[in-house]
Each structure stands twice: as structure tokens, then as C-alpha cells.
Amino acid sequence: MVQKTELSISLFASGYCQAHERIVDPLNGKGRCKFHAVWALIFAPKIGYILFDTGYSNEFNKATKTFPERFYRWATPVYLNEQYTVKNTLHAKGIFPDDIKYIILSHFHADHIAGLKDFPNTPIICSKKAHDEVKNIHGIKAISKGILHNLLPVNYERNLLFIEDIADKRFVNQYGLEEFYLLGLNEFKLVSLPGHARGMLGFIYHSSTEHILFATDASWRYDTYKQNVLPKKVVKLFFDSWDDFVDTLQKIRCYELDNENVKILFTHCPKTLMLTHHAF
Template identity: 35%
Template sequence: MVNLRLYHTGQCRHPEWSTRHDRPMRPCTFPMHAAVLDRGGDLALFDTGYAPRFFAASQPFPERLYRWLTPTTAPAADALARRLIAEGTHGAVRTIVISHFHADHVAGLRDFPDARILCSRRAWDHVRSVSRMGAVRAGYLRALLPEDIEDRLGFVDDLPMRPLPPVFHPFREGRDLFGDGTVLLLPLPGHSTGQIGAAFIGPDGAAHLLIADASWSVTALRDDAPPPGLTLRFIGSAADFRETWGKLRQLIAAAPETRLIACHCAASSAPYLVPR
């Protein structure tokens, strides 16, 4: 059995139009939630969210462009590590799954020096292959990554593959995070190269799918309102994004009871948020 807890780690501002094409240009606030997957006290994180070191990492040029484009608030009191230390659960974090390497998803990585880190091989190969400017363009801030990341890094591609239940179709198989089939990791590429999501059945028997940034909100997916073409030109792959979007729409149509949760989506996250 797996319990999901979400933590608000900060927020950024963006024109709403850039996240769904049918909305106005006015800037909107988007929260960033980090997820804790709790399997009987054995914890895995699904992303770490913002942490205050984001500001130091985005201080130099060209990294500063990231901060200019997405003005960010990340109070120290909201850092995931601080919240988990206060709860007494920080030491139980064995694994951190990185859905993708955008700075708002990995800023807290250095706060968990003993955890193993998991991502897709495609995502890591991309992080390693781009130039400094290319990294900023892709939404990466390399200073956020721990120096020893290569020693602690594993690839989801190497985990055992298992079939997903029909409530997750058309996603038919995933990689087994805990080795017991409770959480299966699956590819959701497009928004960022090699992005992954997490599928599991909650304690109430409901199917859950963490979709990371495959959409900025679950309502946009239900409304079939993707980001505009201009946004898609700057993401990992517009073609992959559209394919992932189409699959998620198929899932919603076939299994509307499956709960999709997006990292920046206040509405889908609300039932799982741990109050400050």
C-alpha cells in the first residue's frame, strides 16, 4: 500500500496563456509540489521541488535568464527537507525519483545526500549532453545537482518491467520502483526529454497517476487545452508532448476514475497537500 503526501515548496509566475492556449496573457501563480510516496514508512520522493538555493544557482548569467522568465518564490520554511526534518521523516527517504531535470523539480536534491537518485537514461543523457547555454534553454540549472550525483544515480530503465492495470491504459507497463509492484514508473516524454510519471493504487483503492509537467493542470487536459505552439517550440519535443497528451486524454476517457495529479496543479493536488 502506498500513501501519497504533497508539499508546497514554492511558486512561480507565468502568463497563463503559455500553459494553455485558450487563456489570457495575464500572469498567473503556479505552485510547485513535491511528492512523498510512503510505502509503510519507506519513503521515495517524486521530485524535490524548489529550495532556496535556486536563487544562488540562477544568479550568474546566463542562468539568470531562467529567473527572469519565471519569477520564483521559494521560502526557506517551505523547503521539502525542512518540512520532513520537522516531521521526523527525512531519514526515511531512501530514493528520489526525478521526473525531469527542470530546476523547480530538482532544487532540493542536495538536501538529501544519502538518497539514491533515479531518473530515465534519456533525461540524464540530455542533461549531460547540452552546453551551458543549452542547459538554461532546456530549463536546467546544473549548480543544483550534487557533485556525487553520478555515484548515486540509477536509471528507471534498468528496473524490472511490470504490466499496468487497465485503469492506466493506454500505458501498459511500467518500471517497478520498490520491487513489489506498488509504484510503477512510466515514460511521459515531451515537456522535457525523458520525463517520467508514477502510477500506483492508493490505500482507498483508487488509481493515481503523477503526471509531473505533462500538463500544467489536469483541467487543461480534460478540456483538451494544451499550451500554444510557441511554448511547444521551447520544450523537450513538441511531437512527444502531443503523443503523451493524447495518451493521457485516452486514459481520462477510458478510466475517468483514475486520479491524475500534476506538479503545478493546485486543484488536483489539494486533497494530498500536507498543511504547513
């Protein structure tokens, strides 16, 4: 077997939810659109496999069986082929839960953490700000912020590693985005993207051949981001901060303007879905 010597990243999708397209694109949206739950499998030669987010799993249906959590399912009905959950996708590749060395969570919305219970012992890297909110918010308020506590494994807190504590180096780049180097990696770093959810993270992957800013839910679509079309203001109800959301988008634009070859990817964008099963 050929030993891989470079960090590589592959994207996959586990299920999707649907919503009115007008929410995403108030100018041109029609009918309903899909929000695919994309996650990434990272292979770092000196570490092994790392997951970035975990997509939907059947745990979402279990966690939203009763009220008030059922409201979440009504608001965003989920479609999932069991074959494509993160666990089954990895299994088909001969990768088992114990092979995953870390799970990085961009934020705690259900479509990013629903696969977590399949990895009950894996260290979880997230932002302390994001987790502080999860700890301190309950009931309907939590649901309205996209947080379902039942998706979190028992005793998951003992597995938590906060990026603010473990970063090798952190600094604010020239575009105003805070970057975190971690785990001794050079070509992969996390980036803070506040607004959509408290303490939300994305990643920057910059190798000799690829430059990607995976900006998670900083926007839902590359097209609307490019045209400066903001989502319908009703989303303010579950966003953490509208001002930070707009500010983060502006910083990503500056980053893109200055880095000609960068690919800006968003978790739920149809363009990102087209890159699933493709290794960078």
C-alpha cells in the same frame, strides 16, 4: 506507534514561479499565474520513505545569481517560503535526510530538482534518457531546456539508478504508455511521459481505494487538458518534442476514459495544489 502497513503518498509544495497565463491557456488566459512546485512523499512499508521530486529550494537563487543562469530567474521568477522547502517540511514531520531511501526525479527541470542538494547521499532514480541529455547539454542550450547543472550535488552521478536498468518489469500498456515496476512494489509504478522534457516520468498509484495517475508536466492544468487546449507554441523552444507532448496527452486521455475512477494530477495544476497535505 501504529505501524503503517500500506503504501501511502502525501503531496506538498515548495515555492512557485509565475508566468503569463496566456502561455498555459492561449484561449482564456489573463494576467499571471502560479506554477507551484509540488512533490510527493511516499511511504512504502518494506522500504521506508521515498521522495518523488524535490520542489524549489534556495539553491535555485544561488544557481541563478550570475549570467547566463540569471536569464532563467528572469523568465520564471521564483517565490519561496524557506519554511516549506522539502528539507524543512520533512524536518517538521520528524523526517531527516538519511531517512529518505530513494529520490525519484520526474525530470531535471529546476522546479523538480532544486531540493536535491539537501540529500547528497540518497540514491536517485531517474530515466537514463533524461540524464543523458543533462550530461550532454551545456551553457545557454542547457538553460533554454530548463537545466541548471549547479543544482546537482557534487558526485551525484555515483547515486544514480536508471529506471531502464533497475525496473522489475517494464511494458507498454494498452494505452501506449510505458510502465516500470520497481523496488518490489505492486501498487506503485513509474510511467514514461515523453514530450515536455526528455525521458520525463510520472507515476501510477493503484491501491484498493485509490487510483492516481500523477502525470507531472504532461500538462500544466487539468482544465486545459480536459478541453484539449494546448499551451502557446512558444513553449516548443524548451519542450523536448512537441509531437511526443501531444501524443502523450492523447494516451493519458485514453487511460482516463477507460479508468472511470482515476484521478489525473499534474504537478503544477491548481487542483493538485488543493490536494497537498492530504495523504492517499
